[in-house]
Structures are given as structure tokens and as C-alpha cells.
Amino acid sequence: xxxxxxxxxxxxxxxxxxxxxxxxxxxxxxxxxxxxxxxxxxxxxxxxxxxxxxxxxxxxxxxxxxxxxxxxxxxxxxxxxxxxxxxxxxxxxxxxxxxxxxxxxxxxxxxxxxxxxxxxxxxxxxxxxxxxxxxxxxxxxxxxxxxxxxxxxxxxxxxxxxxxxxxxxxxxxxxxxxxxxxxxxxxxxxxxxxxxxxxxxxxxxxxxxxxxxxxxxxxxxxxxxxxxxxxxxxxxxxxxxxxxxxxxxxxxxxxxxxxxxxxxxxxxxxxxxxxxxxxxxxxxxxxxxxxxxxxxxxxxxxxxxxxxxxxxxxxxxxxxxxxxxxxxxxxxxxxxxxxxxxxxxxxxxxxxxxxxxxxxxxxxxxxxxxxxxxxxxxxxxxxxxxxxxxxxxxxxxxxxxxxxxxxxxxxxxxxxxxxxxxxxxxxxxxxxxxxxxxxxxxxxxxxxxxxxxxxxxxxxxxxxxxxxxxxxxxxxxxxxxxxxxxxxxxxxx
Amino acid sequence: xxxxxxxxxxxxxxxxxxxxxxxxxxxxxxxxxxxxxxxxxxxxxxxxxxxxxxxxxxxxxxxxxxxxxxxxxxxxxxxxxxxxxxxxxxxxxxxxxxxxxxxxxxxxxxxxxxxxxxxxxxxxxxxxxxxxxxxxxxxxxxxxxxxxxxxx
Ligand SMILES: Cc1cc2nc3c(=O)[nH]c(=O)nc-3n(C[C@H](O)[C@H](O)[C@H](O)COP(=O)(O)OP(=O)(O)OC[C@H]3O[C@@H](n4cnc5c(N)ncnc54)[C@H](O)[C@@H]3O)c2cc1C
Ligand code: FES
Numbered sequence: 001x002x003x004x005x006x007x008x009x010x011x012x013x014x015x016x017x018x019x020x021x022x023x024x025x026x027x028x029x030x031x032x033x034x035x036x037x038x039x040x041x042x043x044x045x046x047x048x049x050x051x052x053x054x055x056x057x058x059x060x061x062x063x064x065x066x067x068x069x070x071x072x073x074x075x076x077x078x079x080x081x082x083x084x085x086x087x088x089x090x091x092x093x094x095x096x097x098x099x100x101x102x103x104x105x106x107x108x109x110x111x112x113x114x115x116x117x118x119x120x121x122x123x124x125x126x127x128x129x130x131x132x133x134x135x136x137x138x139x140x141x142x143x144x145x146x147x148x149x150x151x152x153x154x155x156x157x158x159x160x161x162x163x164x165x166x167x168x169x170x171x172x173x174x175x176x177x178x179x180x181x182x183x184x185x186x187x188x189x190x191x192x193x194x195x196x197x198x199x200x201x202x203x204x205x206x207x208x209x210x211x212x213x214x215x216x217x218x219x220x221x222x223x224x225x226x227x228x229x230x231x232x233x234x235x236x237x238x239x240x241x242x243x244x245x246x247x248x249x250x251x252x253x254x255x256x257x258x259x260x261x262x263x264x265x266x267x268x269x270x271x272x273x274x275x276x277x278x279x280x281x282x283x284x285x286x287x288x289x290x291x292x293x294x295x296x297x298x299x300x301x302x303x304x305x306x307x308x309x310x311x312x313x314x315x316x317x318x319x320x321x322x323x324x325x326x327x328x329x330x331x332x333x334x335x336x337x338x339x340x341x342x343x344x345x346x347x348x349x350x351x352x353x354x355x356x357x358x359x360x361x362x363x364x365x366x367x368x369x370x371x372x373x374x375x376x377x378x379x380x381x382x383x384x385x386x387x388x389x390x391x392x393x394x395x396x397x398x399x400x401x402x403x404x405x406x407x408x409x410x411x412x413x414x415x416x417x418x419x420x421x422x423x424x425x426x427x428x429x430x431x432x433x434x435x436x437x438x439x440x441x442x443x444x445x446x447x448x449x450x451x452x453x454x455x456x457x458x459x460x461x462x463x464x465x466x467x468x469x470x471x472x473x474x475x476x477x478x479x480x481x482x483x484x485x486x487x488x489x490x491x492x493x
Numbered sequence: 494x495x496x497x498x499x500x501x502x503x504x505x506x507x508x509x510x511x512x513x514x515x516x517x518x519x520x521x522x523x524x525x526x527x528x529x530x531x532x533x534x535x536x537x538x539x540x541x542x543x544x545x546x547x548x549x550x551x552x553x554x555x556x557x558x559x560x561x562x563x564x565x566x567x568x569x570x571x572x573x574x575x576x577x578x579x580x581x582x583x584x585x586x587x588x589x590x591x592x593x594x595x596x597x598x599x600x601x602x603x604x605x606x607x608x609x610x611x612x613x614x615x616x617x618x619x620x621x622x623x624x625x626x627x628x629x630x631x632x633x634x635x636x637x638x639x640x641x642x643x644x645x
Contacts, residue, residue: 070570107577114573193622258605291608409580412570 055083055123055427058439060069060145062132063152064088065095066408067398070415071149076121078423083123085145085440087136090184091455091462091487093119095153097408098480099183102209103224104216106477110407119457124174125440128455129488133375135452136443142378142393144442146433147422148377150388150396151181154370154404160201164324165366168192169333172397173210173367180230182480187229192332193237195362199336201321202367203246205407208259210365211242215269215311224307225471225478241312245357248319248350248395249343250277250299253408255315257295263313264302271313273303281345318350319357320342324364335360370404393431395422459491466490497539535630539585542638553598553627557620557634558583568636576621578602581610583620585634592616612637 034486061068061076064086072084092098094112101108119126132152141148156276157172159165169192188260198214200207213221218235226234246254250273253260264271278300285296299315319338327334335358341350361454372386380391387403390397397418398411406414447454455463463481481487505593532552537560539547547568551560561583572578574595584607587595595618599607607613620634 074569105579107574107579110575110577111573113575256605257608258602261601290613294604294608302534409570409573409582412573412582416569 005157010317055080055081056230056436057433058145058437059084059147059149060141060423060439061086061149061151062141063086063095063150063398063400064093064126064128064152065151065398066097066111066115066411067151067153067401067415068095068149069118070092070412071151071395071397071419073114073118074389074416074419075422076118076123078420079426083125083439084121085125085127085280085443087130087132087443088126088128089131091124091484091491092460093128093457099181100177100206103181103215103226103322104212104220106224108408112266124457126455126457126460127440128460128491129484130443130447130452130454131375135450136446138376138378140443140446144438144440146435146437147393147395147431149418150394150400151398151423152375152400154372154386154399156371156373157366158369158371160321160366160368162321162323164326164333167324167326167333167364168331169362170324170364170366173200173206173365174370176210176365177206180226180234182227182482184482184484187227187482190285191230191233192363193233193239196238196240197359197361198239198242198363198365199359199361200242200244200365200367201336202254202369202371203244203248203315204254204367205256205259207244207365207367208255208263210367211244211313212259212266214239214242215266215313217267220267223475223477225476225480227480227482228428228474229424239363241314242312243361244313244315245315245319245321245338246315247341248317249345250317251281251288251292251296251345252348253295253299253315255318257291257298258301260295260298260315264298264305266313268309269303269311269313270307270309271315272307273299273315275303275316277317281441284345319359320350320352322356325358333362333364336364370399371405372400390421453488453492455488456493459493463491533627535625535627535632537625537629537631539566540632540633540635541568542636546633551625554626555625557585557623560625561636562621571578572621578606578619578621581606581619584610584612584637585620585623586612586614586637587616587618587632587634589616590633591629591632592618595623596626597622610637 024416045148057079059082061072061084068086072086075082094115096113097109110380118124132138132141140147157174164170171189171191175186175189176191179189179191200211213234214237218231221231223232263269281296281300285293285300288296318341320341321336322339323337324333325335325337326332337356337358339352340355340357342353343350374381374383380389381387382389382392385403388394388400390396395416395418401418402410422431426433467478467480481490498584507638520604522619532554534552536548536550536559541547547566549560549564549566551563555563556576558576560566561568570582599618599622603619608618610617625632
């Protein structure tokens, strides 16, 4: 889709062709052609010998999701003479773009093209399979680099804190997503899809994602990069009804309109709403801000629309979960007990009515949000908010900076803002970049002493290639490798 | 390599509009670029929040996103989803007259994404959905203050 730019004017191209001497030099100093654009050379520099100096400003970014890559992109664009090492816990890059974004939303992953451009910069190095807090210490990174940038995202769940939350078949949406997307740590998750009814607790876009995956016709999933084992499990699934349950009212729904519209168009699936939840909203909806108004209108129209299909998506409002009930013998989940809420639509305040209801189900997916944690005790961290705080020489961006809300685009804005802050600190000299720092060579010693196998970007490209080939063989865009050991065999160095 | 060379030459010709008749033979890509060459070009101006103007040209049928990509215009984060209506980073604000001149009203899907755009106005559109045409020649669009997405 995206057209490649003509990176070189014709005259320059000719000069490369004509001078074989030059070509060799060029190859030696800068092995990857497209990175020319990002390098400090311009055509006019080519009369003198292009000598490649080791950049003096050394930055380390932890985590290779969107925050890390957009941060790097902005630094390369605005700061000359800089090198960036990106450390990533997994052997492979891109964080939640690979392991969060739903497999049936491949367009969202187009951002990877931008990340690949960043990775092609000759002063960028990716080091996969390196975990901060385990393989390398925060204090070591502080010693080795002028600045450390934490973009390691949020890797835990928020919990409801109600009885029964740990019963078998009560699963966090985060793990369920990790399971269908092939996150190595979740590949062996036991998901029992033998019950007809599933309750999803929470109403954000992640909750809608997991509902859609459970209800989608299998033929729609077959052509995505969903993992083979989950495709198998889903093809034998008995699930017919998914409840998407939240405490608040329809005018406070947390999902966005695009996600809801997609559900209303899902073949074979009816989106059923309780009309009584909309009583008293008629006069309020027309005066809501545009986005909220359009979303509410779509809910109202859907509530009274004739639909067809033998599977059901049931967004249910004003239900506050109070207990998850299990069978007394097997312990397996049997239902969720809710307190019914009442709502003042105008003020948006929900209150308990003291009335209770039990919703039977055989699987509960808890989707009330992610949680950020400190991965090394020396990281300046606000444990109440679950976010990294700024200190001299330490920056952060993305979910571990803002908290786990927002989409790739809000993450992008934050990464630009925070990298601008670093740049400002260099310019104002509040960040010292004049002293010499060892950079990755210091870290490498530690990693070697612990026999950590790392994966560089070329290693990832080898894994990528094999995944795409395996996918092509079965009519999928890729078949993800889910075993870390196998990834390391292919891409390790 | 030969193919790659040809490809570069083809692109160079496309962008510089020279020496068409000297390269006649071979590659299909060349004949495509010749056809592309015949399409009329129109100009478009992007105005940054601080008032700075970025002028560029595009061919008939190119979207504003195509123009940004083809000229590598320096607009942070523009077009993150590459025109698949899943972001809203290509948001632009039109003058009311130009807005009215557009042949198509925004689709439901475009409106769904516009809902999430930062700094939405009554004359906002997504640049990946606007195609250059004779009527729109000289179009001037405003870029919103921050490229952002309010889905959080
Ligand atoms: C299920 C789900 C679906 C989503 N779908 C969409 C969507 O469709 N569209 C959209 O725009 N947004 C979507 N989002 C939001 C989007 O994924 C986030 O906004 C974005 O990924 C946040 O980026 P990040 O870089 O802060 O974190 P992440 O993407 O989480 O990246 C963090 C990286 O750090 C690594 N890491 C963690 N700990 C360590 C450590 N100790 N050492 C080294 N590395 C470490 C992780 O492995 C990971 O690669 C979705 C989110 C989720 C959870
Ligand atoms: S480029 Fe993403 S919506 Fe236009």
C-alpha cells in the first residue's frame, strides 16, 4: 500500500554505479542502503571520504513496543550523533502490536512498517531475549548509558478483589489474548470452551476483542495469524453467548464505536441489548458530545434492530460483580453473582439497588485492565499509580508512563512528548552527554557471564521469514513460533 | 540488481519527468509509470498549527496520505495505519467551501474514526479518504494541533 520513496535522485544513483571504489567504501561504512536517509551524509558529502564515527551519545531503551520505537524514531530524527540500544524481554520485537492487537485486525499492525524503518538505522541495535531486572540490572544500565528509557509496558492484571476470582476457568483477558496471539508464557493456558455461556467482566475494547474472537465464524479466523492451537480449540468451541458486563450505564460504555459496529456486522451473531437500560436517555443523547452521541445512537438502534444468527453478543449494563460462584465438587466456575445498579443518566452515577442476580456461565474472562509494575527495585516507581516517574537520566513512555490506557496513537503522542523532553534536557545541558560511556559493551559482559543468548534484528528477520513461510503453507499471513527455545535456535546469536 | 536499477530509474523519471523517449524497452513498470505520468497533477498545501505551510503536488486520484508519503513530508505520525481507516492520524481540517466541494460525504467508518480524532471540527476529514481532483486543485488544509487519538 505504502509507496516507497525514490530515496536517491538519479544523478546520485549514477555516481554510485560509476565508482566501484566508492561502492566498496559505501558498503563498508554503511551496510544497509535505505538507512542513507537517516544517516548524516548527503550527496554533497561524497566528495570527501565518508568516515563512520562511533556516536558519542548512548541511549538504552527497554521494551520494543510502540512506545520504544516511536521514542527512538524521534531521537534519530532530532539528535545527531546518537546510538540507541533496545533491550527486549522476548526474542522478538513489537510488544502488544504482536501480542495484543487482535489477529483479525491486521491493518492495525501496519505501524510495524514504521518500526522497521527505525530499526534499519545503522545506529540502532535490537537485543532480544534480554530481561531488565533478571539478566541485567537497572543500575548497570544507568552506568553504561547517558540515559535509560523505560518503555516496558504493563505486564500484570488488575483484579476485582471479589470471592471466587481464582476458580478454575476464571481467566484474565490478558492471558486469553496472550494465548490466542501466541505469547510464549501463555501458550499452555488451559481454556475450557465446552460451556455455551461466557461472561466477560469489563466493557473496554479488549473485552470486545475477546468476545469477538469467541463468537467469530471460524472461517474468518482461519485466514489470520491466530495460533494454530487456539484455532483448533475455537473450532471445537461450544460457546454461543457472550455477556459483556459492566457496572455503569449505556451512556458510559467504555468500548468505542468502531468495535461495536464491527460486532453488529459479525456474520451469524446477534448483538442483543436490554431496551430498559435506555429508558430516560432519549432527551440526553441528542445533546451529548459527538463521539458519545454517535456511540449511544448506535446502541439504541441496535437495541431495536431485527437480527439473524445463532450466536449472541450481549452487552449488559448496570451489573456489578460481587462473587464468582463455583461448583462445590469440582470448583469449576458456574456463574457470577451481580448487584443490580441504578443510574442517573444525566450525572452518569451508578448506585447499588441491593438487588442481586446470578448469571450462569462456564467461563469467566476478567477484563478490567492491565497493571504496571516495577521490574527492578532501583527504578523510580510510583507503586500506587503503577507508573515510572522521571528522574535525571531516566525517562519513560507508553503504558508504563501513562498507565495502561489508550491506543497505539496515544502511546505515539506520549513517546514523542517524552523524547522531546530528553532532547530538551540535552540542549539545556541538564542531561550530561559529554562524558564517555561504554554502552552495550558493558552489558554484553554481564550477558556473556550469564550465558544469555540474544537475538539481534537480523535474527528476528530470520524468525519472521520462517513464520511467514509456515503461514503461507496453511493460507495464513504468518504462523507464529510460540516456543522461546525454537526462536533462539533460529534467531539467536 | 538490473531490475532494481531499472526500478530506480523508473522512479527517478517519474519524479523528474525527463528523458521519457530515451528509455523505451523492457520493464512493465516503466509503461505503468508512463501512464501515471499522463495523469494531471494538482497542488495541495498542508498548514501546520504554527502557520508554516508545506506545499506539495500529487496526481489525480492520489489521496492526501499518498501525497504525504510520496514526498516524505515531515508530519509526525501522519498516516500510521496506512489508509486502512483504523487510526485518525491523517486528520485534516478543511475550509467550509472545500469541505462542501468534496464529492463524497464521509462514510460511517470514516466518521467512526473521526469521532476519535483530536481537535475535531465540523469540516474535519481524514486525509486518506480525500482524493485530489481538478475541483480541489490548490486545496489548503489545516493540520490539527496534536495528532492524537482520544480512544483512551
Ligand atoms: C489486547 C489489546 C489489544 C489492543 N488493540 C489495539 C488496537 O487494536 N489498536 C490500537 O491502537 N491499540 C490497541 N491496543 C493498545 C496498544 O497495544 C498499546 O497502546 C501499546 O502497545 C502500548 O505500547 P507500549 O510500548 O507502552 O507497551 P507494549 O506494547 O506492552 O510494549 C512493552 C514491551 O516491553 C517488553 N518488556 C516487558 N518487561 C520487560 C523487561 N523487564 N525487560 C525488557 N523488556 C520488557 C515487553 O515484552 C513488550 O515487548 C491494544 C492493547 C491490548 C492490551
Ligand atoms: S491513515 Fe489511518 S485513518 Fe487515515
